[in-house]
Amino acid sequence: MIRTALLVAGKDLRIERRSRVLLWQVLPFGVMALVLSGLALGPAHAGNSSAGPGLFYLVMLLVTLLMINRSQVIEGSSGTRTSVATLGLDPAGVFLGKALALAVELWITGVVVLAGAVLLLHTALVGSAEALPSVLVILAALAAAGTLYGALSGGGQGPATLLPVLSFPAFAPLLIAGERSYSDALHGGSLWQWWLISLVALVAYLGIGILLYGVLEES
Amino acid sequence: MPDTEDTFDLTPVAAPPTKRRGRWRTIGVLVVLALAVLALLSQGLLHSLNYFETIDQAMSSRAKLGTDTFRLEGVVRPHTIDRTSRGASFWMTGGDKKVFVDAHGSPPQLFQADIPVVVEGHFTSETSDTFIATQILVKHTASYIAAHPKRVKAPNGTVR
Amino acid sequence: MIKQLSQRLLGPVTLALLALTFWLGLWVTPPDRIQGNLVRLLYIHPAIAWVGLYVSFGTSVIASCLYLWKRTRSTIMDRVAYCAMEVSAIFITLTLITGSIWGRPTWGVWWAWDARLTSTAILLVFALGYLALRRANDDPELRARRSAVFAIIAAINVPIDHFSVDWWHTLHQGATVFTQNGNFLVHGSMLWTLFLSLFAFTLLFFWLLRARYRLEVLRDQRYAASLDEALAQRRREGVH
Numbered sequence: 001m002i003r004t005a006l007l008v009a010g011k012d013l014r015i016e017r018r019s020r021v022l023l024w025q026v027l028p029f030g031v032m033a034l035v036l037s038g039l040a041l042g043p044a045h046a047g048n049s050s051a052g053p054g055l056f057y058l059v060m061l062l063v064t065l066l067m068i069n070r071s072q073v074i075e076g077s078s079g080t081r082t083s084v085a086t087l088g089l090d091p092a093g094v095f096l097g098k099a100l101a102l103a104v105e106l107w108i109t110g111v112v113v114l115a116g117a118v119l120l121l122h123t124a125l126v127g128s129a130e131a132l133p134s135v136l137v138i139l140a141a142l143a144a145a146g147t148l149y150g151a152l153s154g155g156g157q158g159p160a161t162l163l164p165v166l167s168f169p170a171f172a173p174l175l176i177a178g179e180r181s182y183s184d185a186l187h188g189g190s191l192w193q194w195w196l197i198s199l200v201a202l203v204a205y206l207g208i209g210i211l212l213y214g215v216l217e218e219s
Numbered sequence: 220m221p222d223t224e225d226t227f228d229l230t231p232v233a234a235p236p237t238k239r240r241g242r243w244r245t246i247g248v249l250v251v252l253a254l255a256v257l258a259l260l261s262q263g264l265l266h267s268l269n270y271f272e273t274i275d276q277a278m279s280s281r282a283k284l285g286t287d288t289f290r291l292e293g294v295v296r297p298h299t300i301d302r303t304s305r306g307a308s309f310w311m312t313g314g315d316k317k318v319f320v321d322a323h324g325s326p327p328q329l330f331q332a333d334i335p336v337v338v339e340g341h342f343t344s345e346t347s348d349t350f351i352a353t354q355i356l357v358k359h360t361a362s363y364i365a366a367h368p369k370r371v372k373a374p375n376g377t378v379r
Numbered sequence: 380m381i382k383q384l385s386q387r388l389l390g391p392v393t394l395a396l397l398a399l400t401f402w403l404g405l406w407v408t409p410p411d412r413i414q415g416n417l418v419r420l421l422y423i424h425p426a427i428a429w430v431g432l433y434v435s436f437g438t439s440v441i442a443s444c445l446y447l448w449k450r451t452r453s454t455i456m457d458r459v460a461y462c463a464m465e466v467s468a469i470f471i472t473l474t475l476i477t478g479s480i481w482g483r484p485t486w487g488v489w490w491a492w493d494a495r496l497t498s499t500a501i502l503l504v505f506a507l508g509y510l511a512l513r514r515a516n517d518d519p520e521l522r523a524r525r526s527a528v529f530a531i532i533a534a535i536n537v538p539i540d541h542f543s544v545d546w547w548h549t550l551h552q553g554a555t556v557f558t559q560n561g562n563f564l565v566h567g568s569m570l571w572t573l574f575l576s577l578f579a580f581t582l583l584f585f586w587l588l589r590a591r592y593r594l595e596v597l598r599d600q601r602y603a604a605s606l607d608e609a610l611a612q613r614r615r616e617g618v619h
Contacts, residue, residue, distance in 0.1 A: 270493035327487030
């Protein structure tokens with residue numbers, strides 16, 4: 001299972017590196033969304049708002065949606081799904097691999113957007129650095145949930161409007177946990193409970209994915 | 220091409236033993252999921268998902284709260300309600316502590332003595348026990364007791 | 380014979396019990412000490428929530444599990460899951476509406492972001508997502524499998540919603556009937572009317588589910604028939 005996971009993750013990341021979609025499309029999108037958030041707050045509030053953590057996670061949610069679509073489209077192109085099926089790869093491994101690749105991509109984007117939040121929304125640098133570990137865990141949970149929902153919504157072939165409807169209710173608790181942990185980090189609150197909560201969410205989505213991804217892929 | 224049939228072995232083979240491993244994996248994952256949920260529950264976590272703080276909680280973290288805006292819950296003390304032109308002021312108790320609430324805006328219809336309320340606002344200073352509220356919410360309990368038939372009607376028509 | 384009779388009686392009995400509930404709730408039971416006549420929502424709101432969040436959502440999730448388990452996989456399970464979720468979506472919506480109507484005069488606000496209300500709203504979005512997922516897939520087997528997986532994931536939210544009033548401080552009141560120490564906090568005739576309403580609305584759920592299930596069967600039949608007809612037409616065209 002682990003070997004399959006690494007194989008699939010390697011494949012996805014290589015495709016991503018060669019196509020440069022992450023660099024030229026996703027990262028600019030994330031930064032632009034952050035700028036738009038600043039504009040939405042208005043010049044009076046953009047610099048000293050307590051909405052920074054929430055906006056950061058909102059932007060990351062939108063980025064996640066883009067990346068899920070991307071991750072599923074790769075799978076749909078020129079018979080990849082069929083070849084994966086005929087190779088007899090363990091579906092749990094495929095799930096873990098795709099989730100891992102998505103997580104790595106989200107981590108890269110997350111660090112850039114976090115830096116953007118510090119620059120544009122004047123979120124405190126030290127607090128943001130303290131929040132980074134919980135950000136990484138929550139982004140990983142988003143990746144796991146997103147991979148599952150990507151397959152659910154039809155893996156790139158389904159209507160693109162379906163994915164947000166399906167995934168937002170599942171993302172909402174992660175958004176809440178993320179926003180609160182980031183805010184706590186900014187105000188010097190205790191972080192360990194948020195660590196535990198986000199870890200539990202991550203484990204839960206990984207577990208469900210390992211169990212049910214095969215059901216979605218079998219045909 | 221008569222030879223190809225010899226080179227390919229077309230006899231059916233037994234399915235790989237995925238079933239067994241699948242079952243153990245299922246059990247393993249379910250156990251991990253159960254443990255994760257238990258970990259979450261046993262810690263009494265997610266304090267900040269609370270809608271309000273009780274008076275005891277607020278008093279114990281008085282220094283941290285300062286003059287921040289938050290929601291505070293307590294029971295309205297009888298005979299302390301004073302309807303002002305801006306709203307109402309009253310004493311609110313919780314545990315053995317009490318807070319003086321000065322609320323702006325009209326209180327809800329059910330607002331009265333001896334019921335739990337949630338007020339949103341802030342303390343006037345780091346040490347004072349005066350709380351300026353912008354909103355009063357009545358938190359009704361889960362007990363339903365028939366109004367006594369001989370009780371008088373309140374001026375606004377509700378039976379108390 | 381008994382099955383036939385119970386099927387025929389389900390509708391009338393449900394209506395009679397609902398009528399009895401409304402009569403007891405509106406005329407016979409006394410006003411509450413604090414809430415006055417607002418207490419009469421007690422005979423509607425908890426029962427609707429009970430059906431929406433537990434009975435119908437639960438039915439849908441159990442049917443989904445049974446569908447995914449290979450030994451009990453059948454179209455029946457898929458249809459039950461779908462029809463129950465549709466009923467659930469309607470009842471959760473009604474729960475939020477009746478809750479708002481109750482909340483405005485008692486709490487003073489239509490809506491509060493406390494744990495119970497928020498998790499119920501999230502559950503509604505899950506139910507709507509399920510229905511969207513059903514519509515987005517044409518292949519019946521694929522649709523059945525995907526929606527079953529989605530229903531199971533959504534089910535995580537049900538216990539969170541149920542225990543939210545115990546785990547966190549919420550503006551919403553705590554458990555009324557299923558209290559931890561088993562003490563009822565509702566008095567006399569109010570309690571019995573509450574129980575009656577729970578029972579009547581549960582029957583209503585089964586009645587609605589049965590009607591919706593029949594409709595689904597008819598729809599499938601019509602689809603199959605129209606497909607046959609189209610095929611026959613193609614053949615006739617080919618003969619010419």
